[in-house]
């Protein structure tokens with residue numbers, strides 16, 4: 258990152274007011290009459306209504322349009338465990354994206370805790386305040402247990418974005434990229450560098466989309482995860498491959514797919530050269546990918562490449578999912594975000610990439626043209642069609658799979 262860009266980023270966050278989000282009022286609060294309605298005595302009326310029937314909270318408060326972004330700061334992007342306070346700009350960033358792309362109000366909550374029990378208790382005890390809980394940047398394996406226990410305890414959808422948001426976008430982009438490369442996910446040999454939150458969820462969803470578990474080679478800091486290792490947790494164990502291969506160089510030879518959800522600059526150009534013809538390389542580590550696109554393209558001209566960043570083509574980043582999946586889930590008051598909803602999001606994102614792109618999106622992307630192909634496998638985050646398409650598909654899937662607690666709103670997303 259250049260010094261100039263670093264200064265720009267710091268300036269953006271500091272001015273004209275510190276941070277990226279604030280609270281806005283939705284009702285007038287100017288006169289004595291306004292205050293009598295907003296506060297005492299008027300506020301007592303919705304209190305009584307909600308106390309009588311808890312569903313009224315959706316009628317009289319902002320709960321149904323509010324998502325909490327909650328973290329402990331243990332896996333901030335690819336920067337690692339820098340603690341709750343340092344994670345705040347990222348969490349405010351997620352809140353900004355919820356509002357900008359899906360009109361959802363969102364607040365960041367950074368939790369200091371000693372044990373998993375303490376974190377789960379903290380979140381479960383405040384969960385009813387919100388329409389949904391977006392867990393963010395919590396390291397593996399803790400994130401798996403935390404999410405499972407919160408889903409059991411909370412009455413609103415709980416979704417760990419780094420797992421499922423990333424997996425949905427990766428699957429959508431991957432299926433499109435493979436189609437362009439003339440390859441089939443069922444036969445693809447897959448290397449996944451990283452064995453944490455994003456890695457495990459991405460590989461599980463690719464398997465649901467047709468990938469074969471035994472053709473996946475997952476690696477952590479110690480190398481390939483294989484059946485003779487005795488130092489792996491139960492989540493890595495699911496990907497223990499019965500192989501003699503031990504290093505990235507061993508497994509990447511002849512591989513069709515590389516998914517990087519690990520850290521910066523971990524894929525050497527020499528290793529990339531060993532992949533099969535027409536490979537797909539998603540170097541998703543943020544802010545610095547496993548290999549820079551310019552380096553990758555310099556050594557191969559037959560690859561399709563994606564990164565997590567906005568400033569390269571093919572941004573494989575959970576921003577293309579989380580605002581829209583929560584919009585759909587909240588609008589039918591889904592009790593959870595299930596596999597049917599996740600797969601509906603994959604299909605909707607995939608399909609949109611194949612449609613002609615509106616001129617304003619092309620302009621906002623700073624591109625001359627955007628057309629389904631190696632440099633455009635996935636929609637741009639600022640594509641306004643993502644909201645109606647993904648939210649509607651997700652809401653419909655929630656209704657069809659029986660987790661929606663209200664009917665699909667009449668004409669839902671049709672005007673958009």
Ligand SMILES: NC(=O)C1=CN([C@@H]2O[C@H](COP(=O)(O)OP(=O)(O)OC[C@H]3O[C@@H](n4cnc5c(N)ncnc54)[C@H](OP(=O)(O)O)[C@@H]3O)[C@@H](O)[C@H]2O)C=CC1
Nearest residue numbers: 334335397452453454455477478518519542543565574575
């Ligand atoms: N583009 C996107 O939308 C997203 C990108 N990401 C990126 O993915 C990365 C991981 O995030 P997340 O899964 O949440 O974090 P976790 O902490 O849960 O997992 C990190 C994983 O990366 C592995 N790893 C770290 N360094 C190396 C290395 N040198 N060699 C091999 N493996 C390594 C760790 O290995 P070990 O288990 O041995 O510690 C661990 O398995 C981050 O860079 C993040 O920015 C994450 C979510 C979304």
Ligand SMILES: CC(=O)C(=O)O
Nearest residue numbers: 334335419543574575
């Ligand atoms: C994009 C994101 O959520 C991450 O890198 O952690």
Ligand SMILES: [Mg+2]
Nearest residue numbers: 334393394419
């Ligand atoms: Mg994240």
